[in-house]
Every structure is written in C-alpha cells, then in structure tokens.
Amino acid sequence: MKTIAVLGASKDRSKFGNKCVRAYLEAGWEVYPVNLGSGDPIEGRATCRHLADVPGTLDRISVYLPPPVTLELLGDMAAKGAGEVWLNPGTADARVLDEARRMGLNVRPGCSIVDIGMSPSQFP
Numbered sequence: 409m410k411t412i413a414v415l416g417a418s419k420d421r422s423k424f425g426n427k428c429v430r431a432y433l434e435a436g437w438e439v440y441p442v443n444l445g446s447g448d449p450i451e452g453r454a455t456c457r458h459l460a461d462v463p464g465t466l467d468r469i470s471v472y473l474p475p476p477v478t479l480e481l482l483g484d485m486a487a488k489g490a491g492e493v494w495l496n497p498g499t500a501d502a503r504v505l506d507e508a509r510r511m512g513l514n515v516r517p518g519c520s521i522v523d524i525g526m527s528p529s530q531f532p
Contacts, residue, residue: 409436409437409438410436410437410438410467410468411437411438411439411440411464411465411466411467411468412432412437412438412439412440412466412467412468412469412470412520413440413441413442413456413459413462413466413468413469413470413488413490414428414429414432414439414440414441414442414470414472415442415459415469415470415471415472415473415481415485416442416443416444416471416472416473416477416499417429417441417442417443417450417455417472418443418450418472419443419446419448419450421531421532422532423472424472424496424521424528425472426450426451426531427521427528427531428470428472428496428520428521429441429450429451429453430451430531431521431524431526431528431530431531432470432524433451433453434526435524435525435526437467439451439453440453440456440462440463440466441453441454441455441456442455442456442457442458442459442461442462443455443456443457444457444458444473444477445457458484459481459484459485459488460484460487460488462488465489465490466488466489466490466491467490467491467492468490468491468492468493468494468520469485469488469490469492469493469494470494470496470520471485471493471494471495471496471499471500472496472499473499474498474499475498475499475500475501475503475504478495478499478500478504479503479504479507482504482507482508482511482513483511485508485511485513486511486512486513490514491514492514492515492516493508493513493514493515493516494515494516494518494519494520494523495508495515495516495517495518496518496519496520497518497519500515500517505517
C-alpha cells in the first residue's frame with residue numbers, strides 16, 4: 409500500500425488539507441495526517457504533530473502550509489525522506505523551491521489531489 413503524509417492536514421472539511429486526506433483515503437493510500445497545532449484525529453485517522461512521528465517510510469509528502477512554514481520544515485522533510493514532496497498551490501515560493509532542490513528533495517509543484525486523478529471539488 410502506498411503511503412502519504414499530509415503536512416498541514418486539517419479537521420475543517422472545507423480546507424484543502426482535509427480534502428487531500430479524504431482523496432488519498434478514497435484512492436486506497438495509507439494516510440498520515442500531520443497537524444502542527446493539534447493531535448486530534450482527522451477523518452478518523454490518528455494525527456501526528458510532527459513529521460518525524462510518522463511511522464516508517466513514505467512514498468509521498470503533500471504540503472498545505474504557507475511558504476515561510478514550508479521553508480522551516482524542509483529539513484524535517486529531508487530527514488524523513490519520501491519519494492516525492494508535493495508542494496500544493498500556495499505552499500511554495502522561489503526560495504522554498506530552490507532550497508528544497510538544494511536539499512535533494514524530489515519536489516513536485518502542483519496539486520497532489522489532481523495527480524491521483526481526482527479533483528478537490530469532489531470533496532465538498
């Protein structure tokens with residue numbers, strides 16, 4: 409089973425950090441919500457407060473945080489490792505992209521939900 413950590417996951421079903429959790433669950437992935445502010449469950453899944461708390465290795469990290477926070481957490485992403493790091497719209501600027509690539513992260517700017525053949529609009 410493929411694995412993904414959703415960094416910036418939210419309990420608010422109108423937010424993309426929640427839509428991503430639901431989309432990947434529906435697609436059959438093992439989903440690890442990561443919420444820096446709360447450890448409350450999201451969509452019935454245990455939530456980690458830090459990326460380092462996610463067990464095992466990851467196929468993907470999908471980011472839903474503002475660029476300054478994303479930049480701060482690039483080291484955590486590099487330490488955790490993942491096949492791909494998806495920087496969803498609004499999460500990256502030129503500095504984030506440059507630093508992520510310098511660290512050797514396989515970054516994919518774009519919508520990680522669309523990449524699995526779904527649309528965020530499917531998850532109201």
